[in-house]
Amino acid sequence: MSEAFLRLVGLTKRFGGRAVVDRVSLEVTEGEVVALLGPSGSGKTTTLRLTAGLETPDAGEISIGGEMVAADGRNIVPPHLRGIGFVFQDLALWPHLTVEGHLDFVLASARTPKRKRKARIAETLRIARAESFARRYPAQLSGGEQQRVALARALVGNPRLLLLDEPMAHLDAQLKTGLLEELKSLQQRLNLTTVYITHDRAEAEALTPRIVMMEAGRIISGQ
Amino acid sequence: MKNAAVARYQNHFQSPSPRAIALFLAAVMFIAICALPAISMFGVSLTGPDGGLSIDNYRRLLTERRQHQLLLNSVLLGAGASIFATMIGAPLGLLLARVHLRGKAWRRLALVVPLITPPYVLALAWTWMAGSFAYSLTGAIVVLGVSFYPLAMLAAEAAARRVDAGLEEAALLVAAPRRVFAKITLPLIAPAVAAAALVIFALAISEFGVPGLLRVNVFTTEVFTAFAALYDFGAATALSLPLLVATMMAAIAARLLIGEQMLTGRRGSRVGLSLNFGGWQAASVALSLAVIALCVVLPVGVIAREAGGIRLIASSIKESSDAIINSFALAGAGATLAVALAVFIGYWRARMRTRWGALVDLALIALFAVPGTVTGIGLIGLWNHADWRGEIYASPLIIVIAYVSRFAPVAALLLAASVRQIPVAFEEAAVIAGASWLRTFGRIVLPQMFAGISAAWVISFIFAIGEIGATALVAPPGESTLPVRVYTLVANTPASNLAALALAQVIIVFLPLALLALFVRRSEGAK
Numbered sequence: 168m169s170e171a172f173l174r175l176v177g178l179t180k181r182f183g184g185r186a187v188v189d190r191v192s193l194e195v196t197e198g199e200v201v202a203l204l205g206p207s208g209s210g211k212t213t214t215l216r217l218t219a220g221l222e223t224p225d226a227g228e229i230s231i232g233g234e235m236v237a238a239d240g241r242n243i244v245p246p247h248l249r250g251i252g253f254v255f256q257d258l259a260l261w262p263h264l265t266v267e268g269h270l271d272f273v274l275a276s277a278r279t280p281k282r283k284r285k286a287r288i289a290e291t292l293r294i295a296r297a298e299s300f301a302r303r304y305p306a307q308l309s310g311g312e313q314q315r316v317a318l319a320r321a322l323v324g325n326p327r328l329l330l331l332d333e334p335m336a337h338l339d340a341q342l343k344t345g346l347l348e349e350l351k352s353l354q355q356r357l358n359l360t361t362v363y364i365t366h367d368r369a370e371a372e373a374l375t376p377r378i379v380m381m382e383a384g385r386i387i388s389g390q
Numbered sequence: 391m392k393n394a395a396v397a398r399y400q401n402h403f404q405s406p407s408p409r410a411i412a413l414f415l416a417a418v419m420f421i422a423i424c425a426l427p428a429i430s431m432f433g434v435s436l437t438g439p440d441g442g443l444s445i446d447n448y449r450r451l452l453t454e455r456r457q458h459q460l461l462l463n464s465v466l467l468g469a470g471a472s473i474f475a476t477m478i479g480a481p482l483g484l485l486l487a488r489v490h491l492r493g494k495a496w497r498r499l500a501l502v503v504p505l506i507t508p509p510y511v512l513a514l515a516w517t518w519m520a521g522s523f524a525y526s527l528t529g530a531i532v533v534l535g536v537s538f539y540p541l542a543m544l545a546a547e548a549a550a551r552r553v554d555a556g557l558e559e560a561a562l563l564v565a566a567p568r569r570v571f572a573k574i575t576l577p578l579i580a581p582a583v584a585a586a587a588l589v590i591f592a593l594a595i596s597e598f599g600v601p602g603l604l605r606v607n608v609f610t611t612e613v614f615t616a617f618a619a620l621y622d623f624g625a626a627t628a629l630s631l632p633l634l635v636a637t638m639m640a641a642i643a644a645r646l647l648i649g650e651q652m653l654t655g656r657r658g659s660r661v662g663l664s665l666n667f668g669g670w671q672a673a674s675v676a677l678s679l680a681v682i683a684l685c686v687v688l689p690v691g692v693i694a695r696e697a698g699g700i701r702l703i704a705s706s707i708k709e710s711s712d713a714i715i716n717s718f719a720l721a722g723a724g725a726t727l728a729v730a731l732a733v734f735i736g737y738w739r740a741r742m743r744t745r746w747g748a749l750v751d752l753a754l755i756a757l758f759a760v761p762g763t764v765t766g767i768g769l770i771g772l773w774n775h776a777d778w779r780g781e782i783y784a785s786p787l788i789i790v791i792a793y794v795s796r797f798a799p800v801a802a803l804l805l806a807a808s809v810r811q812i813p814v815a816f817e818e819a820a821v822i823a824g825a826s827w828l829r830t831f832g833r834i835v836l837p838q839m840f841a842g843i844s845a846a847w848v849i850s851f852i853f854a855i856g857e858i859g860a861t862a863l864v865a866p867p868g869e870s871t872l873p874v875r876v877y878t879l880v881a882n883t884p885a886s887n888l889a890a891l892a893l894a895q896v897i898i899v900f901l902p903l904a905l906l907a908l909f910v911r912r913s914e915g916a917k
Contacts, residue, residue, distance in 0.1 A: 221559050246562045253563050259556035263577045272573060276565030324564055 170233070172197040172360050173218070173328060178227035180213050187213045189384035190227070198358040200351075202371035205381035211364045212256070214381070215330050218362070219253055220246035232327055247276065252321030254331040258313055260305035266292070266316050267301045270323040277324055287323060294353065295319035311342050318350070322357075329354070329361040335370065347373050409827040416734030420802075423731070424795050425753075427768025428760045434771065435627035447628030461632055464608040467530055468595035468636065474535030476542045476587045478681060483546025484579075485674035488665040497678050499907060503686045505540035506899050508856025508873055510599035511892045512537055515689035517604070518696050518885065530606045534597060536685045538590045542583065549582035550575070558663040570663055588640040595633050596761045598859035599873065603880060609633050610859065613763040617863070623767060630764045637759035641752055690896060696889035706890030710875055714894060717855055717872040720786060724793025725850035729805075729843060732798045736805025737835065741814070751806075757799040762859020765795050769864050786869050792860040797853050801846040808842025809835070848903065855899055872898075 171194035180188040188210045195201050203211045216222045218229055220242050229237040231251075236244040261269060270291055274284040292298045297315045300308055308316065314334065321329060335343045351374060354361050365371050371378050379389035438444025451457050485491070486498055504512060513533045517524040553575060561570040598610040609629050616626040697703045707714065739750050769792055773783040782788055812835060820830040836843075858873045865874060876891050 219563060221562065245566070246559075247564050247566055249563075251563055253560065255556050255560060257556060259554065259560040261557055261560070261574060261578075272561070273564045276561075276569055320560070 171195060172199075172232055173362070174228075174230045175214070175218070176228040178214065178217060178229065179225050180210075180217055180222060181225050186384050188217065188224075191381075191384070191386055192227075193379065193386060193390060195360055195362065197360055199377065200354055200361045200363065200375035202375050202378045203362060203364045203381060204366065204368060204371045204378050206366055209381040210384040211366075211381050212332055215253075215332050215362060215364055218328075219251050219330055220244065220249055250324075250327035252324065252326035252329045254317045254321050254329075254334040256333045256336055258305075258317040258334075260313060260316055260320075262305055265302055265304055266297060266308075266319070269316060269320045273320060273324045291319050291323040294322065296349075310338055311346065314338065314346060322353075327360065329359050331361070331363045333364050333366070335365075343370070344373075350374070407827060409831075412828070412831075413734055413738045416731060417738065420731055420735050420798065423791060424757055424798050427765050427772060427795055428757060430771055431623070431627040431630075431764055431768040434623045435625075435631070437624060447624045448631065450625070451628055451631065457629075460607060460609050460612055460629075463527060463606065464595050464610075464633065465636065466527060467534065467601065467606065467608055468591040470527075470531035471534035471538060471594035472587045472591040474531060475537075475539040475590050476583065478535070478685075479539035479542025479544075479586075480546040480583045482539075482678060482681060483543040483548075483583075484550055485665070485670070485677065486543070487547045487550035488663065489670055489674045490664060491671070491674060491678075497682070499904065500682045500686055501543060501678065502540045503690075503896075503900065504536050505538070506852050506903055507537070507689075507896050508599065508899075509534060509537040509597060510603055510856065510858060510873060510877065511693070511895050512689055513600045513603045514876070514880075514888060514892050515692045518692050518889075519688070525605050527606050530601050530604045533600050533604070534594045536689075537600075538593060539681075539685070541590055541593075542586045545582050545586035546579060549579035552582075553578045562663065567663060567665075571665065575663055585644040588644040592637040592640050592755070592759045595636055596759050598762055599856070599877065602858070602877070610761045610763055613761060613767075614859070614862075617763065617767050623771065626767055627764060630761050633761060634756060634759060638752065638756055641755040641759075690893075693889045693892050693896070696885050697893050698886045698890075702886055703890040703893060706887045707894050709887075710872065710891055710894070713870050713872045713875045714898060716786070716869065717895075718898060720789050720871060721793065721851050721855035721857075724790045724797070724854045725847050727790060728794045728798040728801050728850045728854075729847045731794065732801035732805050732846060733836070733839070733843065735798070735802040736807075737809050737831075739802065739806040740809035751803065754799040754803050758796070758803075760796075762792075762796060762857060762861075763863065765792060766860035766863030769795065769860065773864075783864075784866050786866065788864045788866065789861055789869065789871070792864050793850070793854040793857065796857065796860060797850040800853075801850050804846045804849065805839065805842050808839050808846075812838045844906075848906070852899060852903075856895075 173193070173195040175191055175193040178188055178191040179186055191210070191214055193201075193214075203214065205211050213222060217224050217237070218231075220236065223240070223242050224237055225240055227238075228235060231249055234244070236242065236249055261272075264272060267288060270288045271284060274287060279287065289298075292301055295315045295318050297312070297319050300312055305313060305316065317334065321331075335346060338346065347370065353359075363371070363374055368378075377389065380387045435447050436443060436445065438446055482501060486494060491497065513524075513530075516529060516533050520529060523529060557578065558570055558574055561574045565573070595608070596610060598614065600606075601608045602611050602614065609632060613626045613629045616622045616629060697706070735754075739747060739754075742750065769788065770783075773779045773788060773791075775783075782791070816834055816838070817830050820834045821827075825833070855871075856873055857871075858877050861871050862874045862877060865871070870878075872891060872895050876888060876895070879888060879891075
């Protein structure tokens with residue numbers, strides 16, 4: 168087995184004394200897709216938020232691409248320097264920005280020169296098949312379109328690691344199957360290390376052979 | 391049993407439902423008390439000296455130079471106060487929402503004091519602090535800015551809490567906190583801050599006590615003079631038209647900016663971005679202390695010093711004890727009746743399914759913006775007759791009616807926002823369970839509106855207890871409230887007496903509210 172790209176070691180997070188994530192250890196190799204499967208309240212989302220740096224761990228270590236980003240109960244590298252693309256469960260699209268505006272915000276934040284930004288935005292919109300509504304605001308988009316925008320925003324900055332938190336939860340079955348296929352081929356093309364949260368076993372199996380089960384804050388299989 | 395229920399159900403579709411009857415009665419009362427004074431004044435303003443239709447009053451408005459000066463003064467006062475209040479209030483609100491501070495509840499309570507202090511009291515303090523400089527447009531702008539900055543603060547704080555934490559987290563994954571604050575957080579709360587600025591503009595241009603005391607000529611004072619000195623109903627109303635137009639424009643702009651969310655205060659469960667980086671914490675401590683010192687401690691201190699010793703204060707309060715008790719009782723009765731009426735109007739507005747809802751909002755805002763002096767004159771015209779109306783007009787009841795007339799519209803706006811937060815499904819579930827509408831309303835809707843009703847009552851009470859414009863005009867001989875007494879005493883009474891009364895005014899508003907705030911906090915903590 169090759170060197171792990173994402174490594175969680177003994178990761179623990181408590182809320183009000185209760186360990187929501189309890190000594191979780193997990194290794195994901197480069198280019199691999201892991202589905203994190205478990206009932207609601209099992210600690211999947213918190214594990215993902217800890218990885219992104221949106222929460223501070225109480226104990227344990229996180230390293231990404233060989234770089235230690237969190238250890239000893241604190242975050243060493245802030246979220247925006249971890250090279251992460253994140254798709255939120257409720258998508259969290261910014262109501263005051265257009266689709267293009269979303270992508271431009273990401274690139275401008277990373278100090279990408281203006282000319283390069285344009286090309287990169289066009290490319291990402293094409294990959295996510297979102298060109299036709301690039302000038303619209305989130306409120307003017309359908310559920311499936313919003314999904315594509317959230318994915319485009321996660322991909323535009325060339326992340327090292329893609330994290331998806333039940334991104335298909337609100338979509339109907341047909342749309343879900345289509346988007347899942349697209350996501351799969353996209354991931355293979357970009358060889359992007361991916362962690363995908365779901366509570367739906369069929370969805371997990373459709374995406375990847377590597378399924379990690381969580382329950383009550385712990386990993387119970389697939390480690 | 392079953393048959394009776396079926397009959398009742400079928401009845402539901404044939405005769406007017408209890409819901410329709412209750413809302414209809416509320417609407418009739420609302421129109422009679424709140425809208426009729428303004429509507430009748432508008433009619434009077436279009437009547438010439440001979441009793442026929444005439445637009446003379448409005449022609450004078452457009453052609454006379456003095457009117458242009460009044461318009462300029464009014465707009466400068468409104469815009470100046472609004473900008474000044476927003477500059478102080480909006481940063482404070484942001485800090486309260488997003489910076490970790492010790493004793494935040496106490497800081498907020500202290501910072502809200504200027505809002506619950508009637509503006510005329512601050513104006514008095516200001517005259518003692520600034521001397522002759524106080525009697526100027528700038529002075530009035532400063533006083534009204536200080537009076538209303540808590541509105542900008544509360545709006546900014548509520549908006550900053552309402553921002554979905556996920557939106558900021560999504561940005562924190564790609565950008566440094568400062569950039570997230572500037573590009574995501576600020577644009578998301580800007581509409582609410584702008585809407586608050588427009589509300590402050592409307593309040594400032596319809597305010598009578600402050601420009602009256604500081605001898606600044608604006609439309610509201612001119613209305614008072616036109617009526618009190620010249621007894622010219624028509625001119626008085628025509629004079630208030632520019633105010634209404636300006637307020638309507640502000641209201642429309644506010645609605646376009648932030649739509650239905652205007653008055654809702656839902657709080658997010660998480661805060662996405664805490665401003666605990668850089669010097670924010672130190673800056674917020676310094677800013678909040680500076681504002682508390684300059685806008686709260688200093689004016690109240692000056693009033694206390696002018697008032698002299700405790701004995702002097704006690705004797706002044708004793709002399710005016712009738713007016714104090716009157717103020718309290720009348721404002722309490724007015725606020726209670728205004729809220730009782732507004733509960734139905736707010737419910738009706740929130741559950742409207744037509745596009746006319748936006749127009750109802752505008753009408754409510756317009757009614758709230760009618761200057762107190764105009765409402766007062768309208769009420770005189772409607773109630774000063776030699777029949778049963780005259781008996782009410784001669785009693786303190788007319789003051790209560792004036793308060794309901796002025797403050798039920800704003801209470802209705804607040805309560806509509808509160809009803810909107812209650813899912814319609816709650817009521818539908820009760821109806822399916824077989825509950826009558828009245829029972830559903832009383833047992834399901836009202837309990838959920840508790841917080842909104844409390845807030846609407848407190849706001850109506852604060853406005854009512856500081857009301858001068860309408861009260862001064864309609865108060866029956868011998869009946870007076872504290873603000874009116876101070877206003878009429880200003881010219882020929884030693885400063886110490888005035889200060890004692892002003893102090894009494896601050897205390898009688900602040901003490902019950904502070905107790906209420908503590909009580910609410912405790913009962914929330916107990917849950």
